[in-house]
Amino acid sequence: MPADEEGLWHRPSVLALRRLLHHRLFVSGLVLFAIIVVAAILAPVLAPINPDKIDMNATFLPPSLRHLFGTDNFGRSLFSRVMWGARLSMLIGGATVAINAVAGTVIGALAGYYRRIDNIVMRANDALMAFPPVLLAIAVTATLGPSIIDVIIALGVVYTPRTARIVRSSVIVLREMEYVQAAVAAGAGDWHVLRRHILPNALAPLIVQLSFLFAYAVLTEATLSFLGVGAVPPTPTWGNIMAEGREYLTTAPWIIAIPGAALMITVLGLNMLGDGLRDVLDPRLRIQQ
Amino acid sequence: MMTPLVEATGLSRDFALGARGLFGRSRHVLRAVDRVDLAILPGETVGLVGESGSGKSTLGRLLIRLVEPTAGRIRFGAEDITRLGGRALAETRRAMQIVFQDPYGALDPRMPVEQIVMEPLRIHGARADAAARRAVAEMLDLVGLPPRAARRFPHEFSGGQRQRIGIARALILRPQFVVADEPVSALDVSVQAQIINLLTDLQRELGLTYLFIAHDLAVVRHIASRVAVMYLGKIVELAEKSALYAEPLHPYTQALIAAVPVRHPSARAAGRVRRAELSGDVPSALAIPSGCRFHPRCPHAMALCREREPAPREVRPGHVVSCHLVNPA
Numbered sequence: 001m002p003a004d005e006e007g008l009w010h011r012p013s014v015l016a017l018r019r020l021l022h023h024r025l026f027v028s029g030l031v032l033f034a035i036i037v038v039a040a041i042l043a044p045v046l047a048p049i050n051p052d053k054i055d056m057n058a059t060f061l062p063p064s065l066r067h068l069f070g071t072d073n074f075g076r077s078l079f080s081r082v083m084w085g086a087r088l089s090m091l092i093g094g095a096t097v098a099i100n101a102v103a104g105t106v107i108g109a110l111a112g113y114y115r116r117i118d119n120i121v122m123r124a125n126d127a128l129m130a131f132p133p134v135l136l137a138i139a140v141t142a143t144l145g146p147s148i149i150d151v152i153i154a155l156g157v158v159y160t161p162r163t164a165r166i167v168r169s170s171v172i173v174l175r176e177m178e179y180v181q182a183a184v185a186a187g188a189g190d191w192h193v194l195r196r197h198i199l200p201n202a203l204a205p206l207i208v209q210l211s212f213l214f215a216y217a218v219l220t221e222a223t224l225s226f227l228g229v230g231a232v233p234p235t236p237t238w239g240n241i242m243a244e245g246r247e248y249l250t251t252a253p254w255i256i257a258i259p260g261a262a263l264m265i266t267v268l269g270l271n272m273l274g275d276g277l278r279d280v281l282d283p284r285l286r287i288q289q
Numbered sequence: 290m291m292t293p294l295v296e297a298t299g300l301s302r303d304f305a306l307g308a309r310g311l312f313g314r315s316r317h318v319l320r321a322v323d324r325v326d327l328a329i330l331p332g333e334t335v336g337l338v339g340e341s342g343s344g345k346s347t348l349g350r351l352l353i354r355l356v357e358p359t360a361g362r363i364r365f366g367a368e369d370i371t372r373l374g375g376r377a378l379a380e381t382r383r384a385m386q387i388v389f390q391d392p393y394g395a396l397d398p399r400m401p402v403e404q405i406v407m408e409p410l411r412i413h414g415a416r417a418d419a420a421a422r423r424a425v426a427e428m429l430d431l432v433g434l435p436p437r438a439a440r441r442f443p444h445e446f447s448g449g450q451r452q453r454i455g456i457a458r459a460l461i462l463r464p465q466f467v468v469a470d471e472p473v474s475a476l477d478v479s480v481q482a483q484i485i486n487l488l489t490d491l492q493r494e495l496g497l498t499y500l501f502i503a504h505d506l507a508v509v510r511h512i513a514s515r516v517a518v519m520y521l522g523k524i525v526e527l528a529e530k531s532a533l534y535a536e537p538l539h540p541y542t543q544a545l546i547a548a549v550p551v552r553h554p555s556a557r558a559a560g561r562v563r564r565a566e567l568s569g570d571v572p573s574a575l576a577i578p579s580g581c582r583f584h585p586r587c588p589h590a591m592a593l594c595r596e597r598e599p600a601p602r603e604v605r606p607g608h609v610v611s612c613h614l615v616n617p618a
Binding site: 010011013177178179181182183184185186187188189192196197200201 | 350353355378379380382383385386387389390391394395396397398399401405408409412413441442444445455458459462
């Protein structure tokens, strides 16, 4: 039915998607990020050499056809290690985003919608936000012990208050909208108003925030493992590969440069993607462009 | 005497304002609506007029329990709805609806029109089935929108069309009482008349009772049967439309009528209404003047006006005014 197609075509989400696909910055960011995601997913296929396999006869080999990214001080294939490190980065970034999406939305929506609990929740939030993220994450992993799960919990604790604040500010604006008032006037309860009107309309700024958050989480995880409080070696992470490579900076610079480049591509890609999302999804900022 | 459909008695609403300490209460309290009495009869249209900040919107929302009252009582039909909550309130809401001023902010941008108009039915437990869709289609037809509007999104409509969607949503539950909160203030003049005519037609067809809020008397003239004039949270004059326009008694009402542009220069020269332009702005509702709250701007203020607040008095049959200057006929 043509009428149906017409309606679908004008759906706000479809319109946003079309604008996104024409946004150069967004598409470039998406491509960069996709490279890392594909590398992470296909690591076992693309990098068949076991990342933990030590070969003392092949240490410090520069990049070559056999070892695309060279080898490290134990003769392990850097290509394999960086690919498997990408898996861990994506896992931790994804899990942190998931925790934030759920916990940040629940906390932010409650604080923004029920003003009575707002003060208490937001002061606790402020207290957590007063710590520098890396220090707080170190404190949490030091308490829980360094493992992947604990790093994810630490990043969740560090970043959820920031996400909650973004959601809260959207909710405060949205709850005063007249379409929300109209639903209340029609007899809608809080749950209906939150689920049908407030959360769907708060989604756009949340998605923007989460794309930046993914980059922060990857960066903070790399910092933690660089400092030795992240995932424990020999599990390859970009951070601990760089920590090991630091000692051989002059003799085998590729050890530190390659995971560094991977990190840079990830963060750059996500930031470009986030900027594109913000241009398209957040009309208040689009005007200032 | 007919029993009113909606009746407010001593209705007040305070808003806490500004900087609130970490634990403390707000220091500033704004009284947006101050001990208002108003009775609206079934089938009539009461026009509520006042400058911005006069509390007219708040009063309209108080009547349908969209804003909680600080003091006073609201009756709807035979029932006292002041303290109603939960299921009982949701049921009562079916009978009282609101049309908003801003045709852009009043519609959820993420919902197609069909969902927007159907939402009140869904809230009251209807399923989104063929019957509900038929009800929406009938309602869209009633407010003058084509059937294909159902699948479109709010951003595809003009201001006047959006206002029609808002009206369809307000009427789908077949309410008895509708608060129209400046429904045409944001529209082009040419579209204003269409929407006012639509509201009048719908009133006749569906037997609706309106509280029609506007910021000038010109718009209200076409639709209201009685007119209430509000100033700084109080109704200062209430009368039949003809009486109010022919013989405004409160100096504020006189000034408002004088402010309506006269159509032809010769009529202006004839000076049927003495020009009484107001000086100054509406005082802040945080610092309401002593005595009569209008006295700082009133051209006829006397010593008494500064000291004692005038009580509403019915000086002619059906003509209530709060002013020391007016003597009963």
